[in-house]
Amino acid sequence: MRFMVPIIAGMFLSVPLQATAITATEFEKLRNQVRNTYANSRQLGLEEVNKILANSELNLEQKIIMTNYKAWVLSGNNKLDEAMITLVEFESMVAKSKDKSLMYGYYNISGNIYSHLGLYQEALNHYKQALPFAKMRNNNLVMQTENNIAVIYLKLHLYNNAAEIFKKFREYSKTNNHTFNESFTSNLLAKALLGLKKYDQALELLSNIYNLQKSNDFLSHQIVNLTTQGKIYNSQAQYKKAEIILKKALNLLNENNLQSDKLAVVLELAKTYKAQNKPALALAQIQSIDLKNKKISDYQLLLATQELSASLHLQQKNYHAAIDAYKQLYKTQEKILRRQTSTNLAKALAELDITTKEAEIELLTKSNQVQASKNKANKVIFMAIAFALCSILIVLTLMTVRTKQQKNALSKTLTKLHNTQAQLIEIEKIASLTALVSGMAHQLNTPIGTIVTASSLIDDQLTLICQKFRSQELSSKHLHSFLNDTNDAKDLIQASIARLASIVEEFKALNVSIDLDKPLVQFNLTEEISRRVLPFSSYLGKCIKFDIQGDNVVITSYPAIIGDILKTLIINSCEHGFAIKLHGLIEIEIKAFPKHVEIIYQDNGVGIKETILHDIFTPFYTTNMGDKHLGLGLNVVFNAVKFNLKGEICAEPYEHGARFVISLPIDARLVDDTSY
Incomplete structure (x- = not known):
């Protein structure tokens, strides 16, 4: 999730340093050096971190900080398997430290990785687990962690929850003059308002924040702002306005040679053209992007673009191109599942490897103790051997338990994958049910409306004839007219009731359990x-x-x-x-x-x-x-x-x-x- 880097970039861990060959001042310079290098080049940032970690003069806390940096930089380089393995090493190191609040880095970066993988519920769980450790450190981390949680709420379409947190973080940023975070969070808040269909509020917010983004040269934020405006206008069926604003975003991208947000703009502009029944223009927009480019990391956005491309080709009757688009779509879906499985498996294997190494170290330690006991005295040698054997047995038992835990974790991961598939199937069922209910309502509406109208007519005629009767103005002509009108209304009601009965009978036919009590x-x-x-x-x-x-x-x-x-x-x-x-x-x-x-x-x-x-x-x-x-x-x-x-x-x-x-x-x- 590229949009999270600005907020979290200032969240690399820091701890009080102990006396060491590398002083606190020198280490702070190294930290700044990593941050600056990473800002200019993600790959060079990774090389810089590895170089520093190779320095044997680092103490435990310094190694923990740099390992935290390494996991984050690997995540930024889209090397999620390596990032997860590094996090497992980080967790093991923190376990040896007295400052348990350092576990914030583990849960925070894990949440970011799972968000990259599209496993938003898992990401939400990790960010929530990071929150108690953030409270142990400082209020700034608490606010930023809550904002990360709100981003996941946005992904899960929990727009009310997301909007409340974004409003809180936006006010916090304004109060503390954090212009960058204020701009960034305003865009996110607008997306939440869009999800809540509060279009006017969202447009007003985006309009107000755009000048701040422009004056501070926040180009990426301007692109997101304009793209969100385009989505809002599309949601309101104001396609011309959407087209103008999205073209503006596209020009801004091209003028500044920016590629990171281009796919989102092109996708929304293609949707705009499709809504205006201009499939050729929509396809031209999509074809301006190389969808097979391996540098595209937002797979959810890529899936949406490939799906739209396939539907447009079908609309144009370009069946070969549509098939090719669907093939690419399925490859992307497969790649996502492979990435999710690979990263979870890498984490499980790394945890198993760490456990094994710790057990080996403990076993070696116990073995040395046995040897030392032999050198001390023959009287205690048997006790030492017995103690060592017991220790070995305990270690092996712990290893067995831990291995079972890892297997259970892998099993849970597979279960989550199956549950995800089940959720997709359930969504399709709900969509079908919605279409069925809408169709039933449409069919029943006409006869019901006729019955209501005819009933109202009878009611009006009864009121009129009663008034005539009370005022002694009732004539045979009035009575004859009343009988004719009510008789016609009665016929309409009977015909409509018959139509309703016919429709209900046809609805009953939708039940597929036809005479299945009879044997085959x-x-x-x-x-x-x-x-x-x-x-x-x-x-x-x-x-x-x-x-x-x-x-x-x-x-x-x-x-x-x-x-x-x-x-x-x-x-x-x-x-x-x-x-x-x-x-x-x-x-x-x-x-x-x-x-x-x-x-x-x-x-x-x-x-x-x-x-x-x-x-x-x-x-x-x-x-x-x-x-x-x-x-x-x-x-x-x-x-x-x-x-x-x-x-x-x-x-x-x-x-x-x-x-x-x-x-x-x-x-x-x-x-x-x-x-x-």
Whole structure:
């Protein structure tokens, strides 16, 4: 997380120095030398730290400080495995020191590494563990650590939590005249306000802080400021304003030859063009960046850019380019998982290595004690040997326990990876449920609205007729008009109720557990299909001819469900494919394979546009909405094939009509339910 360097750069550990060959003044010069070198070149900074650590005149506290520097510099050089190994060494050294507050460096840099890896919950845990040690040192570290926690809250979309801390840190920075931190945190606060959809407050904050950033030549902060403004305008659908502000950011980047924040600006500008239905311009922006550049370290940003690139290529029907973009996307996802696993494994192995070395040192110490005991007197030799053996046994026991702990830690890491995958699947489920609920609300809204309107009409008419009756002005004409109006309203209500009942029945069809209490049966598929489709030879006034051919195969499945699926497809062909013709041909071909069978269904109707093939199984999607079609038929078919029959179904492009391919297992009893 490059944006955290300015805040944490001043957080390298410092401790009171003991008398040593390198004085406190000399060591302070070395620290400043490392900081200055690192500011100019991360690689040279690393070389400088290694050079100082090679000095044998450093005492324990000085080595701890420089090891802390080394871990941070390695992290800045994106060498996360080495940084984690160095942190394990750092933790071991701190254990030997009296000043336990030095553990702040371990948890703080660990949090930064996990944030780099995209393991934000792990990063949050480490930053929170750093907080008690920060309180043991000074208030400045406390504020900076809380700000790091707020950055992770921002990543986890906990915008309220993040905003409260950013406000507190911003005021702290202003009070102490920390202009750089005030500018930096103002940008973060604006992002939190954007997440809370407080667009006006966010824009006002960014506008107020921009002059401070410009006057202090904080170029990187200006870029982030302008990019965030662009995101806000995009969120408000003010795409022209977003385009202007993002182009300004891009020009500022190019004028100053800055590359670190360019990907974020280009991605947001591409989103702006896509929102304006300008896919070519959006692609041109993305293609101006080399997405295969190994120097790109923000993998989450890279994933978002590759995903947008793939969707734009699909929109442009550049299928080869889209496939290539998806390949790069999957490679990036794999690289992220490999980095996470590699770093956690490096940490575990380093901890195991440290434990082993400590045990070896302890074992060697005990062995020397045994030898010394031999030299002292024969009377105590056996006691010394017994003591040494006991010590060895204890050490081995400790090593065994520690090894088990490391294995448990690795197991927990794998569990976290599985949980992350489960969370992604859950997010997809929630998105699907949201779409389903929205569709239901849309379908139910019209008849309910009609009922409400008709009920209001009846209520108004009743009020009017009551007034006429009380004032003795009621005439037969008024009564006749009242009866006609209320009768019409009653008809509307009844029709709407009937429509609601029809819609509810169609909603019930979404339940995929269709007659599964009946046992699976073995039957001849060709004969069963012929028997099921025969009643539809004459349907909706149309003459349908069926051509059934292919392999003669026996399967074990649910024939009734297969019949219902074919019935839905035939009705779909009649209502959509044969809408303007009285005669139609439906071909059904059966292909048998060792473990599955394919049913290829195709008609000679008007067909399905290739651009909507991926949408037709979506709930409520229909091209004939005005004709009281809910768009649930094919979704029910999809659910029945997928979950009841344990198979697959897809719609394929076909120039002579509609074409569906259904793949079913030969024996549904042999299919593992956990795979669906």
